[in-house]
Amino acid sequence: AFRIRKDYGKVKLDLGNYRCAIFDLDGTLLDSTWVWEKIDIDFLAKRGIVVPADYMQEIRNHNFITGSKYVIERFHLNENAEDIAAEWHEMAQEQYDNVITLKPGAGAFLRKLKAQGMKLTVATSSTHTLFEKCLKRNGIYDLFDSFTETHEVERGKGYPDVYELAALRCQTDTAHCIVFEDILKAVQGAKKGGFYTVAVYDAASAQEQEEIKKLCDRYIYGYEELE
DSSP states (O other), X not given: OOEEEETTTTEEEEOTTOOEEEEOOBTTTEEOHHHHHHHHHHHHHTTTOOOOTTHHHHHTTOOHHHHHHHHHHHHTOOSOHHHHHHHHHXXXXXXXXXXXXXXXXXXXXXXXXXXXXXXEEEEESSOHHHHHHHHHHTTOGGGOSEEEEGGGSSSOTTSSHHHHHHHHHTTOOGGGEEEEEOXXXXXXXXXHTTOEEEEEOOGGXXXXXXXXXXXXXXXXXXXXXXX
């Protein structure tokens, strides 16, 4: 069993009944949201568009295909969604292959869970071709029992679909799964499915912090808080 320490009041919760941990990647395990901010700025700048104030938060709720459809509709672009998705993928690939690292303490925490017999799985809006080399380079790819991507389900991370499929692939029911996420919409989706949800601080989601704290079961600023 492991426990989550909540710094304010040092509240400890025994999570020994949980058998599966479902992790988001970008902003949760990977220190990668800065890459996507740069990609968004560069992508829109090439089209003469200044990034709107609400854009960064909205685009984080999408995967490549739904995101490309969103920008086409929002900015009235005469472009193909698949071409935009491919452009984003190409812009990100070098960073994932060679630069992006884990959030502090994430690797050690994953290994601790694995050593305790916990099943580990990923639920992400990213694609396998993008994150596989990154996870291998950072030494955690083989810790996971499975990977689930939002394009495999009908609805995005505002709904529980991707977490439910991830749990199914680990042959574990909702009641015995923990979800780790960093953005409000994803926390909302996990909670709609009845999952115990740990929210992980990420600078890109700081403006959602208070709403996330109210909704999640536990909020952490870093994996060093977990024991």
